[in-house]
Amino acid sequence: MSAERQTQGPENTVETPKVSAEHYEKSEKNNEAKNERLESGEKAAEKARVEALETAISIEKGSAEKKTRSNDTPPPRRRGGISKKEKNASYKKHMKQLQAELPPAQRAFSKFIHAPIVEKASEIIGGTVARPNAVLSGAVVAFVLVLAVYLIAKYFGYVLSGFETIGAFIIGWVIGILYDYFKVLVTGKK
Structure with missing residues (x-):
């Protein structure tokens, strides 16, 4: 039987203990x-x-x-262009930030490539020997001359030595350097 269905009667009376007023207090x-x-x-x-x-x-x-x-007083800045010191400091700061984001292998390669000695050598070579016009004209002339020499040698039955490509590239490279030189002489711009 559940508690809800139980009827109150003499056999189901529950006696509650009598609590004194002192206990309440x-x-x-x-x-x-x-x-x-x-x-x-x-x-x-x-x-x-x-x-x-x-x-x-x-x-x-x-x-x-x-x-x-x-923020009120920024460091005093002199008038005029950016000094070489400021330029180098900014360059080093940016290179550190960029290299920090690279994976370790690329970071090591970047540090090697951007070492002052390697950069200076690259600039010198890029400014003299490996000029874009010189390399391009060397490649184009080498292709055309080697193709012509090969066809002539094949027709007459000669054997090529292998120096033809290198020689043709050198000729094209000289043509490219001369083109750059005369372009600077005429226009005055690099």
């Missing part, structure tokens, strides 16, 4: 003491929160004041 005092302790704990926690916020705000204000002080 005692339990009420205990509850009040517990509530006071909870309230004092909540007050302490709230006080700690307020102190933490005040500390954070004061620290934030202090750092904001420092930022405004440092």
Whole structure:
């Protein structure tokens, strides 16, 4: 039988213990003491929160004041173009940032390629020997001359030595260098 269907009768009466008024007063005092302790704990926690916020705000204000002080007076900059020192410092800073993002193998290769000695040598070679017009004209002339020499040698039955390609490239390269030289003489621009 469920508790809802039970009927109240003499056989089902439950006797409740009689609680005295003193017991109620005692339990009420205990509850009040517990509530006071909870309230004092909540007050302490709230006080700690307020102190933490005040500390954070004061620290934030202090750092904001420092930022405004440092932002108000930028370092004095001289007039005119960028100096070589500034240019080199900026270049080194950007190279460090970019190399930090590269995988280790590419970073090592980048550091080697961008070493001052390697860069200087590359600039010298690129400015003299390996000029784009010289290399392009060398390749084109080598193709055309080697094709012509090969067809002539095949027709007359001669054997090629292998130097034909190198020689034709050198001839084309000289033509390209002369073209660049005369272009600079006429226009005055590189």
